[in-house]
Amino acid sequence: MVLKEVTDKAQAKQFLDLARKIYTGDPYWVCPLDNMVEAVFNPLKNVFFSHGEAIRWVLYDDHGNTIGRVAAFINRKKAYNFEQPTGGMGFFECINDREAAFFMFDACKTWLSDRGMEAMDGPVNFGENDNFWGLLVEGYMHPSFGMNYHHNYYIDFFESYGFKPYFEQVTNHLDLTKPFPERFWKIADWVRQRPGYEFKHFSWKESHRFIEDFKAVYDDAWQFHENFTPIETKVLLESLEEMKPILVEEFIWFAYHEGEPIAFLVMIPDVNEMLKRFHGKMGFIEKLRFWYLSKKDIFTRSRITVMGIKPKYQKSGIESAIFWHLDKVMKKRPNYKEIELSWVGDFNPKMRQLHESVGGYFAKRHITYRCLFSDDGDFRRSTIIPRDTREKTIKS
Numbered sequence: 001m002v003l004k005e006v007t008d009k010a011q012a013k014q015f016l017d018l019a020r021k022i023y024t025g026d027p028y029w030v031c032p033l034d035n036m037v038e039a040v041f042n043p044l045k046n047v048f049f050s051h052g053e054a055i056r057w058v059l060y061d062d063h064g065n066t067i068g069r070v071a072a073f074i075n076r077k078k079a080y081n082f083e084q085p086t087g088g089m090g091f092f093e094c095i096n097d098r099e100a101a102f103f104m105f106d107a108c109k110t111w112l113s114d115r116g117m118e119a120m121d122g123p124v125n126f127g128e129n130d131n132f133w134g135l136l137v138e139g140y141m142h143p144s145f146g147m148n149y150h151h152n153y154y155i156d157f158f159e160s161y162g163f164k165p166y167f168e169q170v171t172n173h174l175d176l177t178k179p180f181p182e183r184f185w186k187i188a189d190w191v192r193q194r195p196g197y198e199f200k201h202f203s204w205k206e207s208h209r210f211i212e213d214f215k216a217v218y219d220d221a222w223q224f225h226e227n228f229t230p231i232e233t234k235v236l237l238e239s240l241e242e243m244k245p246i247l248v249e250e251f252i253w254f255a256y257h258e259g260e261p262i263a264f265l266v267m268i269p270d271v272n273e274m275l276k277r278f279h280g281k282m283g284f285i286e287k288l289r290f291w292y293l294s295k296k297d298i299f300t301r302s303r304i305t306v307m308g309i310k311p312k313y314q315k316s317g318i319e320s321a322i323f324w325h326l327d328k329v330m331k332k333r334p335n336y337k338e339i340e341l342s343w344v345g346d347f348n349p350k351m352r353q354l355h356e357s358v359g360g361y362f363a364k365r366h367i368t369y370r371c372l373f374s375d376d377g378d379f380r381r382s383t384i385i386p387r388d389t390r391e392k393t394i395k396s
Contacts, residue, residue, distance in 0.1 A: 001100060003107050006056045012038065014058050016280065018069045022093045022151070028142050029149050030272040031280035037091070040126050041071070047234045051076045054126045055111060056091065059104055068094040068101070072108040073126035074115060081227045084118035084377055086370070090132060092123050094157065101157035109373060119372045121166060123148065128235060130305045134169045134343070134366030141364070144270045144303040144340045147171070148366060163369035167382035170352065171342040172360030176330055180323070180359060188324035191317040199325050202252035211236050213254055213261035221308035226347065226383040245290070246271045250329045251302065253322050263309040263318045265326065270301035270340065303340040307351070319354055347382045
C-alpha cells in the first residue's frame with residue numbers, strides 16, 4: 001500500500017471519487033457536494049487555516065487502485081484547551097480492510113504527533129461541528145444535508161485501533177403530521193404574549209445585524225461548553241454565504257427581550273433530497289436544475305442545525321415560543337412532513353430534554369471518538385454541561 005498526500009487536481013479528484021466508489025449501490029448514501037468538501041481544504045475559503053493547518057491523503061493498493069482516503073488537521077485555538085493537546089482527523093473512507101484503515105490512522109497520528117499533538121478526535125471536520133462530524137453507528141437511513149453517513153464496518157476500525165467514545169451525538173426526528181403536546185403550546189402562548197418579548201425571522205436585508213445577534217447569543221449560550229471559544233464573525237459570514245442557495249428566511253428565528261437578542265433557531269431544507277440526483281456535482285447545469293426543482297416544492301424534510309438560548313433566559317419557555325412561530329411557517333408549507341433535530345451531544349442533557357418535550361423520537365446516533373497517543377494518558381469523556389447554567393449566570 002502507498003499513501004500519497006493530495007497536492008494536485010488529479011489527486012483531489014481521486015480523493016472525491018473514492019467516496020463515490022466506496023458507496024456504490026448504497027440506497028441511502030448521498031454524495032456531499034465536491035465544492036463543499038474542497039472548500040474545507042482551501043486556505044482561501046476556510047478561515048480555520050488562519051489558526052490551523054490540514055493535510056489529506058489518498059491510499060492506493062499495490063496495483064495503484066484507490067482504496068482509502070483520510071485527512072488530519074489542527075485547530076490551534078482549541079487544541080491546547082484539553083489535558084492532552086488534541087488534533088483531528090476526518091473525511092475517512094476505506095474499503096473493508098482493517099490493515100488499510102490502520103495504515104491511514106497511523107499516518108494521521110504521526111503527522112499530528114510531529115506537531116505536538118498527544119491525541120486526535122475523529123471523524124471530525126476542519127471547521128464548525130454542524131457539518132461532517134461524528135461516525136454514524138446507528139440509524140442507517142437517509143442522511144440530511146451536512147450529516148455524516150458511513151458503512152457500519154467503520155465502527156470496528158475505530159474501536160479496534162484504540163479510539164474511544166468521547167461523546168455521543170443523537171439526532172431525533174419530529175413528525176409534522178402529529179400535533180405538538182398541548183402543554184407545550186400553552187407555555188408558548190404565554191411566553192410570546194409577555195411584555196418586552198419579540199420574535200423575528202431572518203431577512204437578507206438585515207443579515208449583518210442578525211449575524212451580530214447570532215454571535216451575541218452563541219458566545220453567551222455556549223460559554224459552559226467544554227473547550228469553548230467565541231465564534232468568529234468571519235466563520236458566520238462564510239457559513240451564511242455557503243447556505244445562501246438553500247436558505248429560507250422564515251426557517252431562521254430570533255427571540256429578543258427589550259431589544260436584546262436572547263435566542264435563535266436555524267433550520268434549513270434538507271436539500272439532500274435533491275442533491276442525491278447530482279452525485280456531488282454543482283456545475284452550471286446542476287445549478288439550473290437545482291433552481292428549477294426548488295420551485296416545485298419537492299422537499300419533505302428540513303434540518304434544525306443549531307439552537308441557542310442565553311443561560312439567563314433558559315427555563316423561561318423561550319424555545320416553546322420560537323417553535324410556535326416556526327409551526328405557523330410549516331403549516332404554510334404542507335409538503336414538509338418531518339424535521340430533523342440534529343445533533344445533540346450526551347454532554348447537553350437540557351437540549352435532549354427539549355427534543356423529547358416537542359415530541360422528537362430517536363433516529364440516528366453518531367459518535368465522536370478520541371484516541372490518546374500514549375497509554376499513560378488519562379482518558380476522560382466530554383464534560384457534561386451543568387443543568388444550573390441559568391442560576392450561575394444570574395448569580396454572577
